[in-house]
Amino acid sequence: MTSLDAIDRNILRILRINARTSNAAIAEEVGISPSSCLRRVKIMEDAGVIRGYTALVDTASADVSIAVIINITLERQTEEHLNRFEAAVRRYPEIRECFLMTGGSDYLLRVEVANAGEFERIHKEILSKLPGVLRIHSSFSIRNVLASHPNSRR
Template sequence: MSIDAVDRNILRLLRLDARISNAKLAQEVGLSPSACLRRVKILEDSGTIRGYTALVDAPNPGAEIAVIINITLERQTEEYLDRFEAAIRKHPEIKECYLMTGGSDYMLRVDVENAVEFERIHKVILSALPGVLRIHSSFSIRNVLATRSGKRR
C-alpha cells in the first residue's frame, strides 16, 4: 500500500489521540469527513493501523516494573528468526518485541510486580525460547514517557 502525505498526517494525529473525532481529524488533514473516514478504513483494512489502545495507569503507581530484555540468538537465519517470533507470540506476558540491529537480535518488554514474578518468566518462558544464546535484562526505575502500549501482529 502506498502512503501519501495525507495518510502520514492522519497516522500522526491518530498516534497523538486515537479518540479524535472523525470530524476533527478531517478538519486537521484538510479532507471532508467522508473522505477522511474512507482513508482511515483503508489504513485499517491494509493493516497499517493494526488497532487502538488505551494507556492505563496502574491502580497503585509504581506497582508494575517494566523489564527490558535483550535477546541474542544462536544464529540469525530466517528459520531461527521465524521460530523465535512464533514462540514469542504465544506468551501474553511479553508486551512488546522488536527485531533489532546492533548488539542483540531482539528487544522485549515485560511488566512484572516484583523480582519473583520476573524470575518465573525468565525460567519458564525466556529460557525456553528456541534458539536463544544470551538473555540480558534491565529493570526500569520509572516510566518517563509512554505514548502507546505494544500491540501484536
Template sequence: MAGLDTIDRNIIRLLRLNARISTTKLAAEVGLSPSACLRRIQMLERDGILRGYTALIGQASDASAIAVIINITLERQTEEDLDRFEAAVRQHPEILECYLMTGGADYLLRVEVASAGDFEAIHKGILSRLPGVQRIHSSFAIRNVLATRLAKNR
C-alpha cells in the same frame, strides 16, 4: 513516510494519540470535511501506512508496573531459527513488544511486571524456554520518560 503531505502526517499523528477519535473530530482537527478525511484514512490503510489499530492493555495500576527491557541473543541467526523464536514469542501475551534488532543482541523484548518475583517467573517459565536462546540480558526501567503510544485521550 516520504510522499505524505502535511494533512496525512497530521492524521497519522492524531490517530497515534487516539485511534478512537471520531472521523468528524479528526476531520475538524486537520481541516477537511469528514468524507475527505475518511477517504484519506482509507488510502493510508490501503497503502499500508496505517496497518491496524490496537488496544494497549495496562495493569490495574500502571503507576506500579515495572517495565523490563530484555535483550535476547540466539545461538544461531538462520531464517528458520528467527522464525521459530518469533512464533514462540507470539504465544506469550506477557511479552508486550518484540523487535528484531541489529547490534549486540538479536531481539529486544518488553514486559511489565508488578515485582521482581513476577519477572523471575517470566524469566524461568518463558524466556529461558524460548527456542534457540543463548543469552538473556534484562534491565528494569526506573521510570517512563516518554511513551507516545500510551498517550491519554485529550
C-alpha cells in the same frame, strides 16, 4: 496497501497523539470529509498499518507494573531461526513489545511485571523456552521518564 500519501500520514500523526480523537475532528484537521477520513482509517487498519489502539498508563499512579527490558541473543541469525523466534514471541501476551535489533543483541523485548517473582516465572516459563535463545540479559526500569505520547507528563 500502496504507499501512504500526505493525508494518510497526517491522519496517523493525529492518531498517535490521541487515538481517541473523533473522526470528524481528524477529517477537519486534514481537510477531507468525515466519510473519506473513516474510509482511509479503515483501509489502514485492514492493511495492518494501524495495528491497534492502546492507552498509556501512568504506572506510578495506577501502581500496575514494572517494565523489564530484555536483550535476547539467538544461537543463529538465519531466517528460519528468526521466524521461529518471532512466531513463538507472538504467542505470549506477557511480552508487550519485540524489536529486531542491530548491535550486540538480536532482539529487545519489553514485559511488564508486578514484582521480581512474576518476572522469575516469565523467565522460567517463557523466555528460557523460546526457540534458539543463546543469552538473555534483563534490566528492570526504575521509572518511565518519557512515554511515546507527545502530551504525556512525568
